[in-house]
């Protein structure tokens with residue numbers, strides 16, 4: 001996978017989320033991603049950035065335009081935090097699992113909305129989640 | 138501090154969400170609406186989300202909460218104008234918008250509210266018939 005464009009956005013408070021979502025929107029428009037795919041990407045990003053703020057207090061997101069061939073271009077977002085990590089990632093990836101009082105939809109829902117979903121988490125050290133959405137498909 | 142305006146039109150409250158909601162704004166809207174329903178004894182709430190590009194699990198939950206709380210206060214809630222891309226995304230996300238009535242646009246939403254109000258009033262009329 002080749003990266004064409006890269007930028008890091010710090011997420012420290014709720015207002016940063018608005019800026020972040022706008023940037024992702026701009027990236028999606030730049031590569032002419034279709035409306036449905038863009039909406040799915042933005043929604044998945046919104047879930048992950050909220051998790052970051054709630055469970056890890058802060059973190060950063062690397063936004064990239066990536067390509068694997070002349071035909072396939074997409075956006076990769078990597079969410080990096082130094083929070084508590086996710087104790088049981090298999091459980092966390094199932095619908096309805098939450099350590100809060102929520103619906104537990106964020107992680108499994110985000111996974112359904114993107115093409116590639118990759119989690120690395122170490123207890124006590126932090127969590128890195130990378131999602132990729134192709135322009136088409 | 139941003140605020141989403143709530144318009145009062147007779148028995149109804151009308152909210153048009155023109156910005157992408159962040160969490161605090163959505164929470165404020167929820168409590169403002171409940172206060173307004175209570176204060177004006179409103180019978181219906183119409184929420185126009187045609188300008189909203191993202192409804193994630195948090196926003197979805199807020200819409201559900203508003204519908205549930207207005208029900209307790211004896212008002213109906215109708216969400217109108219959801220973009221098709223948003224609707225598709227919500228289904229894939231797995232969010233059930235339980236208890237939330239939806240309509241294509243403000244006009245259809247208003248008709249739906251009026252029908253619901255009419256049904257409510259006929260049910261009450263039926264009750265009194267039974268008692269006599």
Ligand SMILES: Nc1ncnc2c1ncn2[C@@H]1O[C@H](COP(=O)(O)OP(=O)(O)OP(=O)(O)O)[C@@H](O)[C@H]1O
Pocket residue numbers: 047051052055056081083084085086087092097098099100102103104105106107108127194195
């Ligand atoms: N960045 C993170 N750091 C630490 N723990 C996390 C992180 N993201 C998620 N988790 C853990 O994984 C669980 C599942 O997350 P998920 O987003 O699926 O559900 P939720 O946030 O609890 O509810 P919802 O997203 O539906 O409001 C969370 O309850 C939390 O314990």
Ligand SMILES: [Mg+2]
Pocket residue numbers: 047050051105106107
């Ligand atoms: Mg979550």
